Amino acid sequence: MPLPKLDDSQIAWIIKEVAAYIDRQRQTYRQRAVPLDQNERAAMQPFFPASCLDSTRVVLLSDQRVTNPPFYGELIKMGFDALSLPDFKRMTAITYMDTIVSHEPFTERLLFHELVHVVQYEKLGLPEFAAKYVRGFLSGGSYEAIPLERNAYELDARFAAAPAKPYSVEAEVEAWIRAGRF
Numbered sequence: 001m002p003l004p005k006l007d008d009s010q011i012a013w014i015i016k017e018v019a020a021y022i023d024r025q026r027q028t029y030r031q032r033a034v035p036l037d038q039n040e041r042a043a044m045q046p047f048f049p050a051s052c053l054d055s056t057r058v059v060l061l062s063d064q065r066v067t068n069p070p071f072y073g074e075l076i077k078m079g080f081d082a083l084s085l086p087d088f089k090r091m092t093a094i095t096y097m098d099t100i101v102s103h104e105p106f107t108e109r110l111l112f113h114e115l116v117h118v119v120q121y122e123k124l125g126l127p128e129f130a131a132k133y134v135r136g137f138l139s140g141g142s143y144e145a146i147p148l149e150r151n152a153y154e155l156d157a158r159f160a161a162a163p164a165k166p167y168s169v170e171a172e173v174e175a176w177i178r179a180g181r182f
């Protein structure tokens, strides 16, 4: 089922709601989130700025799942198919700015992927991140097609292929921003 045709004010409303959802979720989970441990830090340090590793907190949920945004009901009224909307409770992990919430124990690759999102948030700021996430979903038609996700998957694959070969995730994200790829 194709996505509904939306006008600019509907798109602006969705972006605002997504940003508010991210901000609320961050506040909910931040209090019980913990810093990266020594091993995680050592593995990620060659790829990420120290400031990003310092500010990041992680939470592993064992007996609960993240809930979907409360405005999904409104999106369905706008004409979205419920099955086409990203299902947060089934995702492995979700990053809310500097706070990573995971449903599964962290592998290095999973942590790497989510830290790319932390860098994206840092570089873009929350309103711009939310706008690019929503517009990416609307133009690509799926979660996988969102350029912010493609960037994170591309970089985590590069890490998994050569974990001992350092590169700057920050420089990669900046290059994507300069090239207008988000």
Ligand SMILES: [Zn+2]
Binding pocket: 113, 117, 149, 152
């Ligand atoms: Zn992702």
